[in-house]
Amino acid sequence: MKLKVIGAVDIGGTKIAAGAVTEAGTIISRCERATAPEDGFGVAVQRIKAMLIDVATRAGAELEGIGIACPGPLDPFTGVIGDVGTLPGWQGGNLVTSLQADFGLRVAVENDADAAALAEVGEGTAQGSRCVIYITVSTGIGGGIILSGELYRGVDGAHPELGHQVIDASGPPCYCKARGCWESLASGPAMASWLRGQQPDVGEITAAEVCALAQQGDQLACRAVEREGYYLGLGLANLITLFCPDRIALGGGVMKSSHLFLDRALQVIREVCTQVPAEKTQITLASHGADAGLVGAAQAWLHRYR
Numbered sequence: 217m218k219l220k221v222i223g224a225v226d227i228g229g230t231k232i233a234a235g236a237v238t239e240a241g242t243i244i245s246r247c248e249r250a251t252a253p254e255d256g257f258g259v260a261v262q263r264i265k266a267m268l269i270d271v272a273t274r275a276g277a278e279l280e281g282i283g284i285a286c287p288g289p290l291d292p293f294t295g296v297i298g299d300v301g302t303l304p305g306w307q308g309g310n311l312v313t314s315l316q317a318d319f320g321l322r323v324a325v326e327n328d329a330d331a332a333a334l335a336e337v338g339e340g341t342a343q344g345s346r347c348v349i350y351i352t353v354s355t356g357i358g359g360g361i362i363l364s365g366e367l368y369r370g371v372d373g374a375h376p377e378l379g380h381q382v383i384d385a386s387g388p389p390c391y392c393k394a395r396g397c398w399e400s401l402a403s404g405p406a407m408a409s410w411l412r413g414q415q416p417d418v419g420e421i422t423a424a425e426v427c428a429l430a431q432q433g434d435q436l437a438c439r440a441v442e443r444e445g446y447y448l449g450l451g452l453a454n455l456i457t458l459f460c461p462d463r464i465a466l467g468g469g470v471m472k473s474s475h476l477f478l479d480r481a482l483q484v485i486r487e488v489c490t491q492v493p494a495e496k497t498q499i500t501l502a503s504h505g506a507d508a509g510l511v512g513a514a515q516a517w518l519h520r521y522r
């Protein structure tokens with residue numbers, strides 16, 4: 217009998233990854249292609265179909281379902297994609313109906329941060345925890361909330377935008393129209409743009425480069441990293457005060473440099489969270505690194521249909 221796997225698809229603004237993932241969370245085969253949103257949604261769907269057939273064939277396995285992690289906004293039940301900043305031209309597209317018809321399988325689509333949160337409780341360090349918040353810090357800040365083992369959804373299935381909580385109303389403006397939201401203060405681009413503001417002649421610089429400079433002892437970069445820890449801590453402190461979670465798992469590219477600023481964030485939490493047992497919230501790095509999307513996509517399918 218052929219091995220059964222979940223066809224997992226992780227959609228990002230620049231690349232799409234597909235994988236054949238077992239129920240235990242092992243990625244047996246995988247492939248990656250450019251997203252190229254400018255080619256249009258229809259072309260992308262054909263590309264994803266070919267990728268799923270490829271990973272299943274190479275795994276020598278049969279797909280039992282398809283799970284997709286995709287940036288929001290999107291409707292997780294109908295599968296309709298909203299106005300996603302990194303996927304221009306995809307608005308109104310529907311991966312669920314497109315793939316369901318062709319493969320004759322059940323398809324689950326989930327916001328990528330929610331999928332990564334499911335990966336933490338399904339296969340990661342948070343396994344068995346009741347209330348878990350997953351946070352990703354990269355070009356933006358996003359998150360997913362698991363309450364009593366279930367993915368938390370708001371009205372009409374809406375995904376809460378944890379990255380747009382206002383931390384400093386006099387802070388920099390964000391595309392969401394608020395000022396000083398968490399993302400505009402503590403995302404990777406926020407760290408880089410603060411440093412550029414202090415020293416305009418530095419030119420184009422990425423958060424990873426700021427962290428590398430801080431590592432070498434550059435004073436301004438060290439201040440940027442200290443600031444990252446401070447604002448990261450304030451946002452996390454709000455989440456701890458509001459939810460008192462068992463665990464917070466931190467993922468995303470910026471967290472690769474967490475050794476530079478996580479202690480500062482934990483210090484802020486200790487100072488600010490005086491009304492809840494914050495010391496009981498375990499704060500860890502997320503378990504799956506760059507595989508969070510694929511493992512999460514498979515978990516999204518299992519969570520929906522098992």
Ligand SMILES: [Zn+2]
Nearest residue numbers: 380390392397
């Ligand atoms: Zn915002």
